[in-house]
Amino acid sequence: MVVFINYVKPLKHADRPLMPRFRDTDLRTFGVAMFEAAGCVRDDATTIIDHLVESSLFGHDSHGSLRMYEYIDQIQAGTFNPKGRPRIERERGVTACIDGDGALGQVAGRLAVETGAGLARLHGVGVVTVRNCSHLGRIGAYPLAAARQGLMGLAFVNAGRLGRQIPPYGGIDGRISTNPVAFSAPRPDQDPILVDMTTSVVAEGKIRVAHNRNQSVPAGWITDSEGQPTCDPGAYVGPPSGAILPLGGVVAYKGYCLGMMVEMFGGILSGEGTANGELTVRSNGMLLTVYDPSFFCEAEDYAAELEGLIQHVLSSRVDPSIGRIRLPGAPEFDTGRERLAQGIPIDDTTWSRIIERANRLGLDTKTWDAHAISG
Numbered sequence: 110m111v112v113f114i115n116y117v118k119p120l121k122h123a124d125r126p127l128m129p130r131f132r133d134t135d136l137r138t139f140g141v142a143m144f145e146a147a148g149c150v151r152d153d154a155t156t157i158i159d160h161l162v163e164s165s166l167f168g169h170d171s172h173g174s175l176r177m178y179e180y181i182d183q184i185q186a187g188t189f190n191p192k193g194r195p196r197i198e199r200e201r202g203v204t205a206c207i208d209g210d211g212a213l214g215q216v217a218g219r220l221a222v223e224t225g226a227g228l229a230r231l232h233g234v235g236v237v238t239v240r241n242c243s244h245l246g247r248i249g250a251y252p253l254a255a256a257r258q259g260l261m262g263l264a265f266v267n268a269g270r271l272g273r274q275i276p277p278y279g280g281i282d283g284r285i286s287t288n289p290v291a292f293s294a295p296r297p298d299q300d301p302i303l304v305d306m307t308t309s310v311v312a313e314g315k316i317r318v319a320h321n322r323n324q325s326v327p328a329g330w331i332t333d334s335e336g337q338p339t340c341d342p343g344a345y346v347g348p349p350s351g352a353i354l355p356l357g358g359v360v361a362y363k364g365y366c367l368g369m370m371v372e373m374f375g376g377i378l379s380g381e382g383t384a385n386g387e388l389t390v391r392s393n394g395m396l397l398t399v400y401d402p403s404f405f406c407e408a409e410d411y412a413a414e415l416e417g418l419i420q421h422v423l424s425s426r427v428d429p430s431i432g433r434i435r436l437p438g439a440p441e442f443d444t445g446r447e448r449l450a451q452g453i454p455i456d457d458t459t460w461s462r463i464i465e466r467a468n469r470l471g472l473d474t475k476t477w478d479a480h481a482i483s484g
């Protein structure tokens with residue numbers, strides 16, 4: 110049933126403010142129109158919006174609906190080129206280096222997956238770097254695209270020169286990026302296994318989503334500009350800005366150590382650079398490695414060993430304070446099925462910004478609100 114919703118103002122610190130939901134198909138239609146109007150060819154607009162909508166379906170709104178207006182802003186500011194054509198600038202053995210030509214990250218990421226998968230099918234492994242593109246979005250998308258082809262993938266991604274949200278363990282000032290790592294492996298006839306995580310406690314976009322929704326964030330996520338713990342996302346956003354803590358709680362030195370390595374694998378090998386140096390355009394550097402498991406083991410052995418491992422893990426007694434055991438990636442795939450059926454919630458602030466950008470691009474958005482459905 111399609112109903113028009115009068116948006117309810119988010120409540121300060123409410124756990125979950127009421128908000129309208131939109132069908133993924135409608136968001137795809139709106140989004141493709143926006144990115145085409147912003148200068149992308151249809152194929153690229155579709156790649157970008159498929160990525161953003163899947164991120165929101167998976168529950169990562171920070172890398173979905175939020176970016177629909179942010180990416181448009183970056184294109185309109187001339188920061189990235191909607192017509193950029195990423196290309197392989199160097200290829201040697203099982204390695205390839207991609208120059209993104211200033212294009213949108215998803216367009217460069219698409220070439221990285223195609224190239225990595227091609228090399229893996231030929232040689233068992235393909236190692237691809239990406240630089241000089243915009244935000245790559247939800248990093249798990251790239252290993253997952255490999256797993257959907259029966260391959261295994263892993264990615265290390267930094268934020269080039271601009272990633273300075275995470276302090277080193279023992280420090281207060283942001284020095285490196287949230288530096289995500291992502292892994293995926295196919296599971297015959299089932300959802301792939303998917304790990305897609307920052308080496309900080311949380312992705313920065315999730316703090317900004319909470320800020321847009323006037324919600325507090327859990328204790329242990331962020332500090333203010335003086336290094337004091339806070340639950341107020343505004344104290345992180347600033348100015349002056351605070352910091353996001355490295356992953357690991359009492360052993361946060363481990364998150365910090367992982368984050369440092371991601372700067373090297375994602376930032377140095379790609380040529381995008383690390384968090385040191387003069388601030389430049391925001392961009393991600395990626396190292397994507399794709400494996401063809403058939404070069405390493407028989408398909409039946411892979412499937413049997415993986416299923417055995419999964420059943421072994423799931424056979425643990427359940428901790429009642431958590432309530433259930435889930436496989437890596439299950440939260441995303443389960444949320445994806447739920448949101449496919451129920452629609453994708455979009456908060457007032459994000460939706461009004463999407464509409465405002467679409468209007469600015471000259472699109473007729475008069476009917477867009479009417480696509481809101483009750484959740």
Ligand SMILES: NC(=O)c1ccc[n+]([C@@H]2O[C@H](COP(=O)([O-])OP(=O)(O)OC[C@H]3O[C@@H](n4cnc5c(N)ncnc54)[C@H](O)[C@@H]3O)[C@@H](O)[C@H]2O)c1
Nearest residue numbers: 246247248249287289303304305306307312435436437438
């Ligand atoms: N492009 C960038 O610069 C950039 C930077 C940072 C983060 N990101 C993206 O932000 C997104 C969010 O990252 P995040 O670290 O906040 O994610 P998260 O904390 O929500 O999830 C991390 C991982 O934990 C798994 N998980 C969660 N709950 C689980 C449970 N109960 N049992 C088993 N596994 C579970 C998820 O499946 C996921 O693989 C990711 O898509 C990431 O790639 C992108």
